[in-house]
Amino acid sequence: MKEQSLPAGIKHIAIAGNIGAGKTTLCEQLAKNFGWDVHYETTANNPYLSDFYMDMQRWAFNLQIFFLNSRYQQVLKILNGDITVVQDRTIYEDAYIFAPNLHDMGLMSGRDFQNYFDLFKTMSSQIQPPDLLIYLRASIPTLVAHIQSRGRDYEGNMSLDYLKRLNQRYEDWIGNYQEGRLLVISVDNLDFKNNPEDLGQVIDMVRAELHGLF
Ligand SMILES: Nc1ncnc2c1ncn2[C@@H]1O[C@H](COP(=O)(O)OP(=O)(O)O)[C@@H](O)[C@H]1O
């Protein structure tokens, strides 16, 4: 049942985390509990994702531009709307984690990365960070178990090195995050998908943060 007693004026909650951390699952649960809308990440209808996993160097720039635009459109909708939305991953994760990692791994050229990042700076100057950012912290074994249980074909040969690099970048980014309210949830021993007590614990944490915003 959805609860009614949250402070008014909160529009944008975002869930951040590495691949398989549980963002989509938690978005659904929070939306159900608080009566929010969800803006999901574009995976099934993504024109580049499966090609990207087959040849990262060829498709890195195309995929980054696609995600940048789709995340930007989502934020514009949220800021121009009057309902509360929970967003499945932020534009900051594309620009501060995925894209620079591809550049570092030699999978995106210097000029493509610079071009991409200049575009990100122009776009991000027009928007605001979320009212609350929820970061789902997960160890590599947890991420691997979740990715395997989800069983998306194109993620089947993702390397451990790729996942580890992303996790390190997530930790660095979150360690320096000062753009707004932040809630960090360690998910290694938390099953908010199947265990109602664990879900209740997470909902309590989120509710406390939201009340702290005012
Ligand atoms: N806390 C959790 N405990 C157990 N399974 C989980 C948990 N969070 C997510 N899962 C499962 O792991 C898989 C990936 O979760 P998902 O929400 O799609 O992650 P993300 O959106 O972060 O990539 C799904 O099969 C989901 O059911």
Ligand SMILES: Nc1ncnc2c1ncn2[C@H]1C[C@H](O)[C@@H](COP(=O)(O)O)O1
């Ligand atoms: N910016 C991105 N660059 C590369 N890959 C990305 C980016 N954003 C999302 N992805 C990938 C990772 C997963 O395979 C799918 C869905 O993300 P998930 O964390 O499982 O919700 O898209």
